[in-house]
Amino acid sequence: MKHIHPVKKYLILGAIPLMLSCSSHYMLVKSNRTDYNMNSNQPVDSAVIKTYLPYKIKMDQEMNEVIGHADVLMEKLDKKDDKPVAENLLRNFFSDALFHEALKYDPTIDFAMPSTNGGIRVALPKGDIKLSNIFEVMPFENEMMVYVLSPADVQNLLEYIAKTGGQPVAGLRMKIVNDKPTEVMINGKPLDPTKNYKILTSDYVAEGGDNVQSFKNPIEKKIMGIRMRDALITYIRENQAAGKTINPKLDGRITKD
C-alpha cells in the first residue's frame, strides 16, 4: 500500500465526516425552571376524580363523622422567624389529651412526651372536628407506652426537649436557658434529680424515633395496648358527650430565653 489510488483517497476522506455525522451528541445549553401552584385556578381532570370517587365515598361515610368541636384553630406552628416555637396549642392539646387518657389506666404516670413535634402532622381546625381530622393529625398506628426511667435517662430526655427548643409535653414545665432545661417542674413539684420517673410516650419515640435516645434502657416498660389515635378520638368524643368543647391554652409550660 505504498500508493494510494486517488479515488480510494477520496473515499477515505469522504468517509470521515460521514462517520462523524452518524455519531451526533447533545450538549446541555440551557435550563429554565418554574413551579406551578395547585390552587383552584387549575382545571381538574375528571378521569382522576372518577378513579378516586368510589374510594372517597366509602371513606367519607366513616370519616366525615363530627366527633367534637374546637374553640380555636390549632396551627402546626413549629417555627417562627426560623426559630423553634417552644409551645403551641396543637402540642398542648395533643399531649394533654393523651396524658388524660393514659392516667385513666395508670394514675401514677408523672408526665408525658407522647410524640415529637414532627409526629403531630397537621393543624386541627376551629369548629367541627371530624374523624378525618384526627386521622390526619395522627395518621400513624403508634401505641401509647409507659416507661420508668432512671434519673440519668430523665435528664437525657429533658435535655433533648431543651436542645430541640421544645416538644409536646404534659405534666411537665421547664425554662430553656442556653438550650438547657432549667426550673423543671414535674406534676407541680420541682424535679428530683435522684428519683425515677414514670413517663408516657409512644413506641415510635421510645424506639429512638427522631433520635430520642432516652428510652433505650428503661427500668420498667409497659405497652398500654391503646393506639394514640384511638385515645385522641376517645378524648374528643368524651368531651363532646359531656357538652364540652376543645379549648387548649398556652400556659407557658415550656419557655425559651
Next chain:
Amino acid sequence: MEELLKINRRNFLKTGGIAAAAAALNLNAFDAIAAGDLVKLTILHTNDVHSRIEPFPMDGSKYQGLGGTARRSALIKSIRASENNVLLFDAGDIFQGTPYFNKYGGELEIKLMSEMNYDAATMGNHDFDNGLEGFHKQLPHANFPVLCSNYDFSNTLLNKSTLPYQVFKKQGIKIGVFGIGIKLAGLVGDRNYGDTVFLDPVKTANQTASLLKNELKCDLVICLSHLGYKYNTDRDSDQLLAKNTRNIDLIIGGHTHTFMDQPEDVLNLDGKITTINQVGFAGINLGRLDYYFERYKGKRIKTAAPYTISDQLDS
C-alpha cells in the same frame, strides 16, 4: 444587540462564557427546535405527596384548598400535550398523611400515579410505614419503576421490586435516573424495614452517577433523593450530596417538605452545576425544569461548557 442585552438581564446567567451564544439560541429557539438541532426536555416533579389525593380541606389552615391529584393530572396532561419530551418523577413519601392511606394502604396513591403516567419514583421513609410487605402489596398497581440505589433489599421481600436506576430515551437524549434514600434507623421502626441494608448515600450516588454518565453515556443524570434539602448538622442532605459528588445534573429532593423559592445551583466536585429542587409537600406545587440540548457532530466533548439558567420558562 440591544435585544441580546435585554435577554441577558432577564436571564440569570451563571457564567459569562457562552452567554451571547445562549442568548442567541434563546432568540432562535423555535427555529432550532424545528430544525432538530435543539432538543427540549421537560422534567416535572413532586415529593412528599403523603396520600393527599384531594386538596386540603377549606378549614382555615395554612394550605387550605391547595393540591389535589385531579388538578395535577390536568396540568400534566396539558404540558404533555404541548411538549414532546416530558418525564414525571416523584421523590418519595407517597404514603401516609390522610385517611386514604389508613383505609386503603396506598393502593389509590399508586393507582393515581400510574394514571398520571409517572415515569419513576423513589422511596421515602413513610413508604415503609406498613412495612416492606405493605409497600410490596401495592406494587402491582404501579406501571412505573421504583428506583432505590442505596437500599439493598437482597434479603427482603422487595428483592425484585426495585431498580437502582433507569435510563430513559427522549428524541435521542439519554436521561439516567436513580434513587437515593434516607437512613432508616432511628426514623423507621426496625420491624418496618427488616433486613434492608442502608448504603452510604454519597458514595452510592457517586458510583451510580458515574456509571450513568460515563459508561452508559447519559446526557443528563437525575437523582431522586429523599435525604432532605439541608440540615444544621453534618447529616446527609441534598446540599452535601451535590457538593460531594460528580456527574449529577439534577437532584429532585424531598423529606424536609421545603418550599424552595427557586432551585439551588451548587458547584459539584468537578466545578459543574448540580441543581437541587424540592416543591414542598402534599402536591401543593408541581416543579418543572426544561433542559435544552444542542446537537453537535463529532466527538463527545469531555469538558462540557456551562449552560444558561433562568427561573422562568421561555414564553
